[in-house]
Amino acid sequence: MDDLAGQAAGPLTAPPASPRGLGRITLEVRQSVPPWKQAVFVGGSLLMGLVISVAILAWAGIAPATLGSELAGVLTSESLRGVLVQAAPLILVGLGASLAFRIGFWNLGIEGQMIFGGIFAAAISIHEIGPPSTRLLLMGVAAAAGGGLWVLLAAFLKSRFRVNEIIATLLLNYVAMYFLFHLLYGAWQDAKTAFPQSTPFRAFERLGDVGHGINGGLPIAIAGVLIAGWLVHLSRIGFYTRFISANPRMARIVGVPVRTMTLWLIAMSGACAGLAGFVNVASQEGRLTQSFFNGYVFSGVLIAFLSRNDPIVVAVVGFLVAVLFITGQTLQVFYQIPFAMVQMIEAIIVIAVASSEFLIRHRVRWIR
Amino acid sequence: MDDFLINWIANIPVTAVPYALAALGLIVSERAGVLNLTAEGLMLVGALAAAGTCLTLGGYPALALLVAMAAASLVSLLFAVLVVVLRVNQVIAGLSVVFLCQGLTGLIGTLAKWQNKPIAGLGNLNIWPLSEIPVIGRIFFLQDPVVYLTILIFVAVNFVLFRTMPGLRLRAVGENPAASDAAGVSVSLHRIAAIVAGSSLIGLAGGYISVVSVKLWVTGMVGGRGWIAVALVVFARWAPWPALWGALLFGCIEAVIPRVAAAGIRVPQYLMLMLPYLATIGVMIWVGAKDRRGGQEPGALGQPHVREERR
Numbered sequence: 001m002d003d004l005a006g007q008a009a010g011p012l013t014a015p016p017a018s019p020r021g022l023g024r025i026t027l028e029v030r031q032s033v034p035p036w037k038q039a040v041f042v043g044g045s046l047l048m049g050l051v052i053s054v055a056i057l058a059w060a061g062i063a064p065a066t067l068g069s070e071l072a073g074v075l076t077s078e079s080l081r082g083v084l085v086q087a088a089p090l091i092l093v094g095l096g097a098s099l100a101f102r103i104g105f106w107n108l109g110i111e112g113q114m115i116f117g118g119i120f121a122a123a124i125s126i127h128e129i130g131p132p133s134t135r136l137l138l139m140g141v142a143a144a145a146g147g148g149l150w151v152l153l154a155a156f157l158k159s160r161f162r163v164n165e166i167i168a169t170l171l172l173n174y175v176a177m178y179f180l181f182h183l184l185y186g187a188w189q190d191a192k193t194a195f196p197q198s199t200p201f202r203a204f205e206r207l208g209d210v211g212h213g214i215n216g217g218l219p220i221a222i223a224g225v226l227i228a229g230w231l232v233h234l235s236r237i238g239f240y241t242r243f244i245s246a247n248p249r250m251a252r253i254v255g256v257p258v259r260t261m262t263l264w265l266i267a268m269s270g271a272c273a274g275l276a277g278f279v280n281v282a283s284q285e286g287r288l289t290q291s292f293f294n295g296y297v298f299s300g301v302l303i304a305f306l307s308r309n310d311p312i313v314v315a316v317v318g319f320l321v322a323v324l325f326i327t328g329q330t331l332q333v334f335y336q337i338p339f340a341m342v343q344m345i346e347a348i349i350v351i352a353v354a355s356s357e358f359l360i361r362h363r364v365r366w367i368r
Numbered sequence: 369m370d371d372f373l374i375n376w377i378a379n380i381p382v383t384a385v386p387y388a389l390a391a392l393g394l395i396v397s398e399r400a401g402v403l404n405l406t407a408e409g410l411m412l413v414g415a416l417a418a419a420g421t422c423l424t425l426g427g428y429p430a431l432a433l434l435v436a437m438a439a440a441s442l443v444s445l446l447f448a449v450l451v452v453v454l455r456v457n458q459v460i461a462g463l464s465v466v467f468l469c470q471g472l473t474g475l476i477g478t479l480a481k482w483q484n485k486p487i488a489g490l491g492n493l494n495i496w497p498l499s500e501i502p503v504i505g506r507i508f509f510l511q512d513p514v515v516y517l518t519i520l521i522f523v524a525v526n527f528v529l530f531r532t533m534p535g536l537r538l539r540a541v542g543e544n545p546a547a548s549d550a551a552g553v554s555v556s557l558h559r560i561a562a563i564v565a566g567s568s569l570i571g572l573a574g575g576y577i578s579v580v581s582v583k584l585w586v587t588g589m590v591g592g593r594g595w596i597a598v599a600l601v602v603f604a605r606w607a608p609w610p611a612l613w614g615a616l617l618f619g620c621i622e623a624v625i626p627r628v629a630a631a632g633i634r635v636p637q638y639l640m641l642m643l644p645y646l647a648t649i650g651v652m653i654w655v656g657a658k659d660r661r662g663g664q665e666p667g668a669l670g671q672p673h674v675r676e677e678r679r
Contacts, residue, residue, distance in 0.1 A: 027677075157652070157656075163652040164652070167599045179638070182638035338475055342471070345471070347465070347468035350463075354457065354460050
């Protein structure tokens with residue numbers, strides 16, 4: 001019986017060897033992969049990505065030993081504070097990217113949404129809206145609204161005119177950037193310094209320390225993680241989201257409010273990015289600058305991709321990327337390595353991990 | 369005013385060439401069924417490679433453009449392996465390659481100190497006596513060689529894609545990989561070839577920016593033109609000639625920006641710089657509003673092909 005089945009299936013699964021006698025390579029799609037095997041593949045490729053990154057840095061003049069000591073330096077208590085400051089906006093953009101990816105919307109406009117978050121927050125400060133006691137809160141809310149509205153423009157273009165959101169959100173980044181420049185070289189320019197920056201925020205308009213040297217941005221990011229975690233894992237919205245991303249037509253047929261859910265999730269994604277912009281202008285910079293958003297688009301994609309869109313994991317990966325950012329800044333200051341290096345390492349890591357999925361999902365066979 | 373108009377029109381080809389070549393390169397690879405977002409990154413690679421060659425050798429712009437093509441093809445091989453061999457999600461792979469190129473070109477260019485150095489680039493071709501004709505001569509017969517070459521490239525690519533057997537196979541692989549595979553056409557090889565060949569044109573587009581039009585290299589100098597080229601492909605419905613007309617349209621818009629400032633017309637500078645991006649979004653809206661049935665994109669665009677996988 002076994003033999004017979006083998007014979008019957010034989011010609012289908014294994015055609016005769018090629019005339020060259022080398023055989024051929026076939027791919028089998030694995031039905032299930034044990035978790036430990038997945039971890040080995042992902043971990044191995046991650047390690048390979050890091051080795052390649054270290055090799056490129058060594059070529060650029062940073063010996064691995066130097067890199068190690070710089071990395072160790074970043075993790076000391078003094079620099080760790082800087083890492084935690086940097087982690088807040090990164091966690092927020094990671095949340096923003098993962099919420100949008102969960103619903104199948106490629107939000108690559110994170111920088112544009114950060115910019116509009118920053119602009120809305122700065123507008124509250126410049127026009128002195130609201131009493132000083134609630135000013136900071138108002139700025140945060142405005143930033144979330146600014147980011148949310150900016151991404152909804154792309155969402156509207158997609159739903160109304162079927163404009164591909166990858167292109168729309170990326171192009172809107174440039175539009176937002178030039179609008180920011182228009183303000184910073186025009187109406188909002190600091191009259192005192194004549195630099196393309198807004199006037200510094202007042203003391204009560206800044207995110208200060210909340211104790212133990214921890215910046216006020218971090219609690220915002222942690223709150224974002226908890227809310228998004230609840231939303232995704234425990235709430236009805238999370239259930240609907242999984243349903244919609246698995247089968248949008250079926251979801252619509254059984255009465256899931258697909259359109260409303262999608263728009264809300266996209267808006268929340270933009271709001272997270274807007275908050276990241278607010279955190280950057282209100283804590284690190286203390287004013288609107290022309291570069292507070294640089295390098296966050298791909299960081300958001302990386303964090304969402306590595307955490308598999310899980311908000312809780314986003315917090316961990318966001319922290320690790322913050323270590324990378326601070327190390328990159330150190331290398332920039334002391335070794336003149338351009339900050340673009342950070343993006344390059346991020347890309348290498350994504351490529352390595354994405355490639356490992358091939359080995360997880362397929363079995364490569366050489367049939368002679 | 370006449371001067372303004374002639375200067376503007378005479379500058380359109382120079383601004384249109386990068387869009388045209390990049391879009392054509394993307395069309396070649398997308399016709400084979402590979403959703404290609406790498407243009408922005410590969411143009412950066414081409415720009416750096418061409419600028420680096422010119423600065424190192426002190427000239428030889430034509431050789432520099434060839435180096436740009438080769439460099440972009442080489443980097444695109446990584447993308448080809450990712451999406452064709454390893455079947456990585458084509459959006460993720462494309463984005464990763466773009467940001468890898470952004471980082472790598474920034475790193476290499478800065479370390480080699482190529483930033484802001486004047487480049488002895490390619491001059492204009494003076495087709496005398498035609499170039500002496502008033503108005504028309506300046507517009508049509510006093511351009512750089514690549515402008516004329518671009519038209520030849522379009523004719524050649526159009527011929528190969530639609531009039532030859534390899535072109536037919538390439539399009540078949542993009543429309544229905546399973547059927548092509550059954551007919552004995554290697555899906556993987558055709559897709560890899562399409563990516564590498566198309567990317568050489570994208571590299572040329574990038575090299576053109578640094579060595580012919582700007583004659584200078586700075587980090588991130590492509591400035592979103594690659595993304596506009598991606599949109600241009602959708603606008604052109606994956607056909608070469610409409611892509612050329614679209615490129616001329618974007619060339620018009622980009623060329624007018626410096627003219628307006630030079631003519632002393634007072635408009636907000638940074639709002640003017642938004643124009644190409646807003647125009648792209650406008651064009652995409654127009655495409656979406658006009659064609660309610662859905663695009664005429666290649667049937668298998670963005671789908672990896674695994675022979676053993678059941679569908």
